[in-house]
Amino acid sequence: MKSFTKFGFMMVVLALLSPGWLAAQAPDLILHNGKVLTVDSNFSVVQAVAVTANKISAVGTDAAVLATAGPSTQKIDLKGRTVIPGIIDTHRHMYGAAEGGYGGNLTDDDMRRYAVDWSGVKSKEDVLAQVKGLMTKWNFPPGKWIYFNNRISFTGNGDENSPGFAKILYDEMNQWELDKVTPNNPVLMSLGIPDFQGFLANKKAMDWVMANHGDFMKANGRFWVDNQGRPDGHLEPPASRLVIPFTYDRKAEILAPLYEKNMQEHLSMGMTAISTRLPKDSLGAYQLLEKQGKLTWRIGYGDIETFGNTDLDVQNLKAAAAKVGQGSDRLWMTGMGPTAIDGVSSRACTDLKRVGTYTPIDSWFPQGQCDTDGEYRGSPKRASAITKNYYKDWVYASARDGLRFANTHVAGDRSVGNMLNFVEQLQQQYSPAATKDWGLDHCDMVNPKDFPRIGKTQIFMSCYVLRSVENSVNIARAYGNQVANTYPSPLNSMLKAGGRVVLESDSGSYIWEDFRAAVTRKDRQGRVWAPQERVDAATALKMFTAWAADYVLKGDKIGSIEKGKLADLVVLDRDYLTIPGEEIDQIQPQVTVFDGKIVYVHSNFAAENNLRPAGAVISSYQELIKRRTPRAGVSTGG
Incomplete structure (x- = not known):
């Protein structure tokens, strides 16, 4: 009898764990009386969707799905509202946006970024005086690496002070000048561009670089030299990548x-997954949130620090590939x-000749x-x-x-062309599988002659259409209207x-603006750029869901509303497919x-339906962003 009881118990457990039992289990949640855009291969539109545990257990008519309900199933009447899969952004800067939006109450020491304020700078001496003051204020122990964050940006149009600031930082500052006020510490200073694209290093930092990576620097370096041919401390990648781990x-x-x-x-925008790149400290923070049960979205991330710190002559990348x-x-x-x-902008690699000013640092990056490039x-x-x-x-x-x-920024037309050259050669040398699911992010500038090659190579093109449309006026000024269109x-x-x-957003935009830009090609001033490149609303949705899921390597689990997939869903306040394109951003x-x-x-929906689920945020995007405590000068690196 005792053995029979054990046997019977085991059979019950096996039955409970079987797929058949899971299929028969009553749903936890049913959304019904709606317009459910499944974004499956047929772009099916149904009335209802059921969720059991963390997966979609049924889609179909109201009658069919409601028939699966049990006594404890939560049922929400959508009253005709539209449901879409959770939005997947294939390139969004996350850690920089979070630190810039909510880091205002933290000290420079908390963030390991010591701010240099350029608002009153008139000379190199003004900058060095600030650095000297910070060295005294924080009393850094000798030998500690320090990162000074210049609160200036040369990625946009700048202002009347920008050319003068650039001259100070790029022409007058160097490793020896910086060393005058930082003699006992290796120091890095930002260059008014994202940190992964360049630093100014003082002498102690440069001595470390040359002592530990001298051969690499001589062969691959990409650094600036003075009129005597000596490294002056300005580092571009991959030289700058040798020191980036010290900043995170x-x-x-x-x-x-x-x-x-x-x-x-981001959850208030309907975003449930993003692709980004993470340094080790940011990855550790997201891992902590996951451990605490607070990570309520999906992050597919690219590693930042391996590149530039791997000797490709003596090591292979198979161990990295396995990750x-x-x-x-x-x-x-x-x-x-x-x-x-x-x-980006004037630093995007291009074959085009400028006919007008793009940014204040055009002359430094012609x-x-x-x-x-090989040169x-x-x-x-x-x-x-x-x-x-x-x-x-590396490629x-x-x-x-x-x-x-x-997860790699590829902005300019020359860079896109170079990468396509590499991919074509590699597919011929190995096979198309050698570059399977490779992706180039941004589509900032793509030469029309490369369109057929993009189709043939089958690499992903991840495009920040809103940013492209907004920047088209600057592209027109720099390269002419034909290029901008x-x-x-x-x-x-x-x-x-x-x-x-x-589709990607890249920046911290309200994601529905990106949808609107893809459908209308209008910038925020109402100007239309490249109208022939519009896509319809259904295609834009695919690009932000089902196709994006393939980019983040989760096409079998997310991106569409289908039975068996993970239940990431968004209820909208209006009919996405029928509203005018100009209203999508609303x-x-x-x-x-x-x-x-x-x-x-959303607080309105919560009040209307008396819906206040445990642990859920009850608010609106507009209210949530009011909580921000901005921190100036944060790099947009991730």
């Missing part, structure tokens, strides 16, 4: 609360790459930061000679060893060529379901 040493306990608030903002796809369904690695292979053409007459190209070597080693190239984020042309095109998600749980409810 913040504590997870400090960063995690900032990231959680930023995550809640891709590893992790949980909430936090996993999607690739490993250079972070960026060029700059063709952009062309990291994949280093940095600041005129100050670029070090190189004999090797670490970027090209070729990645294909050889099966490492996915993704053909090169930036050419979505429709690449799709017609058979390309795999997905959409306000009412409910966000993540992993089967309601994690966000």
Whole structure:
């Protein structure tokens, strides 16, 4: 009898764990009387969807889905509202946005970024005096690496002071000048551009670089030299990548609360997954949130620090390749790459000739930061000679060893062309599988002659269409109207060529603005750019859901509303498919379901339906962003 009881118990357990039992289990949640855009292969539209545990258990008519309900099933009448899969942004700067939005109450020491205020700067001496004051204020122990964050930016139009600031920082400052006020510490200083694209290093930092990576620097370096041919301390990638790990040493306990608030903002937009790149300290903060049960979205991330710190002559990348796809369904690695292979705006690598001013630093980067070129053409007459190209070597080693190239900024038309050249050669040398699911992010400038190659190679093109449309007026000024109406984020042309095109925001935009830009090609002033590149609303939705899921390597689990997939759902306040394109950016998600749980409810919907789920944020995007405590001068690096 005793053995029979054990046997019977085991049979019951096996029955409970069987797929058949799971299928028969009553749903926890049913959304009905709605317009459910499944974004499956047929773009089916149904009335209802059921969620059991963390998965979608049924989709179909109201009658069919409601028939699966049990006595404890929560049923929400949508009253005709639209439901879409959770939005997946294939490139969004997360940790920088969180730190910039919510880091205002933290000290420079908390953030390991010591701010230099340029608002009153008139000379090099003003900058050095501030640095000297900070050295005294914080009393750094000798030998400690220090990162000074200049609160200036040269990525946009700048103001009347920008050219003078650039001259001070790029022409007058150097390793020896900086060393005068920082003699006992290795020091890095930002250059008014994202930190992964350059630093100014003092003598002690340069001594460390040359002592530990001298051969690498001589062959691959990309650094500026003075009139005697000596490294002057200005570092571009990959030289600058040798020191970037010293700038990411913040504590997870400090960063995690900032990231959680930023995550809640994104849930209010309907975003349930993003692709980004993470340094080790930011990854640690998200891992802490996951451990605490507070990570309520999915992050596919690219590794930042391996690139530039791996000797490709003596090591292979197979160990790195084995990490891709590893992790949980909430936090996993999607690739490993250079972070960026060029700059943005005037630093985007281009074959075009400027006919007008683009940014205040045009003259320092006449063709952009062309990291994949075999010749280093940095600041005129100050670029070090190189004999090797670490970027090209990395790309070729990645294909050889099966490492996915993704999460990488590829902005300029020359950079896109160079990468397509590499991919074509690698597919011929190995096979198309060698570059399977590789992706180039941004589509800032794409030469029309490359459209057929994008279709043939089948690499992903991840496009920040809103940013492209907003920047088109500057592109027109710099390169002419024809370029501005053909090169930036050419979505429709690449799709017609058979390309795999997905959408990203890149910046901290309200994501529905990005949808609107894809459908209308209008900037915020109402100007239309490249109208031939518009896509319809259904296609834009695919690019932000089902196709984006493939980019983040989770196409079998997220991106569409289908039975068996993870339950990431968004209820909208209006009919996405029928409202005018100009009104898409006014959409306000009412409910966000993540992993089967309601994690966000708009305050209006909560009141209307008496819906206040435990643990969910009850608010609105407009209210959530009022909580921000901004911190100036944070890099947009991630």
